[in-house]
């Protein structure tokens with residue numbers, strides 16, 4: 001097995017992304033730049049450029065490269081954008097987004113994953129990504145609004161708090177459905193009180209667990225109105 005990861009990455013971008021309809025030069029360039037082998041669990045490096053999700057710590061997954069690229073393309077992430085990712089996991093998608101956007105906030109509910117992701121991102125020099133620990137279904141109202149919000153876990157419905165943290169013209173991409181499968185939903189804020197929704201196809205994500213999504217036991221959490229600042233925390237130095 002070759003360990004020329006750059007060549008494997010180029011091949012992945014050609015075969016799994018460009019050939020399957022990912023068009024944006026920004027997205028393709030970012031996917032060509034970020035070393036996915038540095039974000040997978042130790043021992044899985046040789047599978048880093050297969051187009052599949054892979055296990056990471058805390059029983060979670062790093063998303064499939066095609067889905068990462070498709071979500072970023074759907075969110076129309078542009079240079080200068082202020083972006084929120086919910087479900088930082090390994091930090092890989094946040095790193096890809098950060099190659100295009102101005103600033104990325106990535107929230108992760110598992111402190112151990114957030115710590116690993118933050119350390120990786122710092123080591124690799126992705127200094128425009130801020131990793132926070134907390135329930136991302138609440139978003140981060142204190143630093144909203146966002147040009148784009150990407151949710152990397154499946155929700156029973158579009159989390160209202162996230163929708164409300166979009167700028168007018170901003171886009172939220174979120175998998176919505178049950179535990180087995182979801183539709184990838186693109187929500188565009190057309191005006192302060194007007195949203196357009198588009199179904200981009202079927203996907204399968206791990207569950208989004210939080211006050212505006214699922215409970216740990218798999219039941220639906222109550223959809224409660226939020227008030228005040230979010231409870232997300234910055235990682236300790």
Ligand code: SAM
Nearest residue numbers: 062087089090092093108109136152208209210
């Ligand atoms: N984007 C990640 C990457 O590139 O590695 C993959 C994300 S993984 C498919 C989904 C992540 O969402 C998991 O790490 C999970 O712990 C996290 N998650 C689930 N519910 C969450 C919530 N309410 N807030 C923040 N993170 C959440």
